[in-house]
Amino acid sequence: MLNEKEIKSGLGYFTMGWYLITQSGLRRFVIMPIILNIILMIGLFGLFITQAQNMIDWVMGFLPDWLSWMSAILFIVSLALILMLFYFSFTMLSGFIAAPFNGLLAEKVEKMLTGEVLIETGTWDFIKDIPRMLAREWQKLYYSLPRYLILFLLGFIPVVGQSIVPIVAFIFGAWMTAIQYCDYPFDNHKIPFKTMRFKLAQNRAQSLLFGTLVTLCTFVPIVNLVIMPVAVCGATAMWVDTYRKTLYDGQSTKTKENSTALSTETQGTNVSQFNNIVSN
Numbered sequence: 001m002l003n004e005k006e007i008k009s010g011l012g013y014f015t016m017g018w019y020l021i022t023q024s025g026l027r028r029f030v031i032m033p034i035i036l037n038i039i040l041m042i043g044l045f046g047l048f049i050t051q052a053q054n055m056i057d058w059v060m061g062f063l064p065d066w067l068s069w070m071s072a073i074l075f076i077v078s079l080a081l082i083l084m085l086f087y088f089s090f091t092m093l094s095g096f097i098a099a100p101f102n103g104l105l106a107e108k109v110e111k112m113l114t115g116e117v118l119i120e121t122g123t124w125d126f127i128k129d130i131p132r133m134l135a136r137e138w139q140k141l142y143y144s145l146p147r148y149l150i151l152f153l154l155g156f157i158p159v160v161g162q163s164i165v166p167i168v169a170f171i172f173g174a175w176m177t178a179i180q181y182c183d184y185p186f187d188n189h190k191i192p193f194k195t196m197r198f199k200l201a202q203n204r205a206q207s208l209l210f211g212t213l214v215t216l217c218t219f220v221p222i223v224n225l226v227i228m229p230v231a232v233c234g235a236t237a238m239w240v241d242t243y244r245k246t247l248y249d250g251q252s253t254k255t256k257e258n259s260t261a262l263s264t265e266t267q268g269t270n271v272s273q274f275n276n277i278v279s280n
Contacts, residue, residue, distance in 0.1 A: 009242070010209030017234025020109055021226070029105040030229040033098045037228050040094050048086050055082050084169055085152070086173065090218075092141060095180055099133045100228035102232045106184035109236040114244075139193045144176050171208070178211030181231040187191070191247055199243055202212065206242070210234065 021030050028035060110116065151169045155161040186196040214234075215227045217227040 006206035010206040013234040013238040017230040174211035178207040181235035249250035
């Protein structure tokens with residue numbers, strides 16, 4: 001049964017992401033993910049243009065003569081699977097390349113929403129934290145890759161591969177998108193990856209709608225170049241409003257000391273105020 005409150009909140013956090021990237025204190029942290037996104041998009045698009053036909057021919061080569069009447073259907077399915085492969089490659093590579101910058105952006109968004117004064121870190125501290133961030137990206141890859149591979153292979157099953165698999169693949173892609181961007185604020189507070197997945201699953205409708213909206217935007221030209229920082233901002237607002245109190249505020253002092261953020265004073269700004277601004 002769909003949870004109306006979760007659906008509204010999923011749409012609200014997505015909308016809030018667009019609002020937050022326009023704030024003066026965040027713009028400079030938004031620029032670098034956008035530049036990296038543009039470079040990666042151009043590179044993968046060029047690869048797709050040059051290799052798509054060869055990949056389709058390779059897939060069509062597995063079709064036996066007695067199923068030649070299905071060639072048109074298989075062509076469409078092959079194209080859809082290749083697009084899914086390139087989308088997965090883009091998501092995976094952009095996650096690895098932009099992870100440090102997205103983590104920093106999530107940190108700044110949380111500071112703006114909660115009024116926390118974060119621990120000041122220098123360039124060397126930021127560099128030392130990069131291996132941990134990249135290790136977290138490997139966790140996501142380890143979780144998603146076997147599932148994507150299974151869906152890819154199921155796509156070759158007649159009827160099932162042309163009807164059910166594309167729908168399941170899209171839903172799983174939306175779920176992975178929610179995991180990808182919500183993980184930045186969770187990881188900033190050293191929340192384990194498994195715990196993060198469990199908490200997102202508790203609000204599955206909210207997570208899936210947010211992930212679906214972000215996924216759809218990745219297929220829209222121009223919009224897909226800025227959707228990464230938008231998603232990070234929206235996911236961070238979701239963390240602050242939905243998960244932070246139970247996961248971060250309830251941590252022990254020792255755990256908090258290892259976290260990215262410590263609350264030492266407030267500035268009177270919170271996520272509720274931003275919710276009111278967006279709704280108005």
